[in-house]
Amino acid sequence: MADIINFTIDGKECMAEKGIFILQAAKENDIYIPSLCNYEGVKPQGSCRICSIKTNGQFVTACTTPVADGMEIENNTDEINDMRKSIIELLFVEGNHFCPACEMSGDCELQALAYRFQMMVPRFIYQFPLREIDARHPKILKDQNRCIRCKRCIRTIKDEKGRSVFAFYGRGKNIEVNVDPVLGSKLTDKLAAKAIEVCPVGSILPREKGFRTPIGQRKFDHEPIGSEYKH
């Protein structure tokens, strides 16, 4: 039988199996910690920092830090929430996220987080980078304007030999996630659908399927992201 440990999140007494990550432990205690680059079933990497919490006065990412016995975790505080909001704002100004015409509007996790954290005007300057759509693939479109480089697709979409179909290309601020030309040519319908599903924004799109879900039936039309949690 697994060891059960005790810890607190914002003063609330919690229990979880020893060794699991804080994000998971919070979930099992019905507490919401926002996340973006994390995808269930895939090894976490802690790159987006949205799930940052504070313990022992230190910021750590909840998706990559194991919960420990007696741990006192700060989650839903003004300081942490403002830091999360600033990360969301950074993501918005770094790319070209024009929600009004985006077919993922209402289903987009980044947009949903922006609503949840009440982003109005970003405190940072819009970069308006020049990026394009890669529409060469017969099954999917890759809109580089909206990519947040979370690597969910790179980590999830793999061929039968475990090789990633998506990969980084370029360096620094010009880095892009692209479809591997060789592996991409063998992308099955099932994997293409999975790639669209794992993308948290509108960067990997199906061809000729946009706007099929009516307003009112989209994922975040009625409740903010994280509303399924009690706390």
Add this chain to the structure above:
Amino acid sequence: MSKKITIEPVTRVEGHGKVTVHMDDNNNVIQTRLHIVEFRGFERFIQGRPYWEAPVLVQRLCGICPVSHHLAAAKAMDVIVGAGTGDGLTPVAEKMRRLMHYGQIFQSHVLHFFHLVSPDLLFGINADPAIRNIIGVAMEHKELAVQGVMMRKFGQEIIKATAGKKIHGTGAIPGGINKNLSIEERDHFLKGEDPLNVDKMIEWSLGAIEFFKNYQSENSELIDNMAAFPSNHLSLVRKDGAMDLYHGVIRAVDANGKKILHDVDPQDYLDYIGEEVKSWTYMKFPFLIEYGKEKGWYRVGPLARLNTIDFIPSPLAQKEFETYKSYTKGKPNNMSMHTHWARLIEVLHAAEMMKVLLNDSDLQKNNLETKGNKVYEGVGMLEAPRGTLFHHYRINDQDLIEMANLIVSTTNNNTPMNKAVEMVAKEQMNGHAIITEPMMNAVEVAIRAYDPCLSCATHALGKMPLEISLYNKNNQLIDRKRK
């Protein structure tokens, strides 16, 4: 010493424009121009986007009649996905779109008449501008103001039920629609609590027409003569000559009613319509190629539509149409201010059509989409509240848009609006050195008859202020008034 008067901003119309009036040494008007001073450029930044994004993206060029742009783009995309031009959609898709469109026509026309124009009619062109506005109407004519607000609400609710949102929805997709109408939604409009049901909308539409007819009979000199001038008229008509605001063929008649464009296919519009660019405005000047830039300009919108069609396929509006036509003894109506009359007849027609559609069980069917062989170019046309709308797109073999050409209603009316401004400026300002508020408003009243959406016309953003400046012949500013 000659002068130049500038009216800026123009108020109670959509967008931002200004009017300049040049006067000679004897204070006689020698030239007027309506300048559209904003620019947006949707035609450019839609390039490189996937074609199925166009109906949702381009509708953002307007907040008053986005449905018109949404549907015109969707119709062009119907062609591209091989769903045909108008009759290729499934019944539920076509009828949902029509319902959306008639809701749009209804709410936009109501907004225009009740909110923007009725202050001029109720209080007079010379009234204090502090009273001559929709708040003044609400204070002095509460019943009329309430009707205007509730009728607009009804139209907006129809749009929400069909497009998902009252403004900037997503209902139409290439080759179809993304939802049908539930029984609950249908009954909300058919049997809704008074006054929000379609029968009350028809009753109030008839009342609005009566209001205007009475006003016209008491003020016929103003309504019949202000900015009245002969012109060509263009619109879509159904193949049998009936009014059809959603789909049809292009017809134009001259000032005497002679057909000068014989029911041509919208896909061929480039063979018949040219556009001229002038250096002093961002808005282009469309014209019929066969008749040239000087003689080929035309009017669009309610006045033009009632001049091109043969009949209206809804009984109450047809009856009003017959009365309207009898006023000009069956000849085309060239009186700009009669546009309001024509507009209200269309309000009634839209209400009747909404009732017909709401009672059609096709709206509850589930076959929402159809597709055929893809082509790389398509034109979508419809009659928006303010007039004929052209959307033309070409895509590449990766499904990305590489060319877009939009000729919107107000652009089509560019020359007529300039004519109207010139006529009113001459009538009001000839012999006067000083600009008064009533003079400025008279110019605006003529512009408002066309219900222009200046922001749409240049795909621009902003409010619609008006400034009039007075210049001498050396182009020195003598006087300027802003509002």
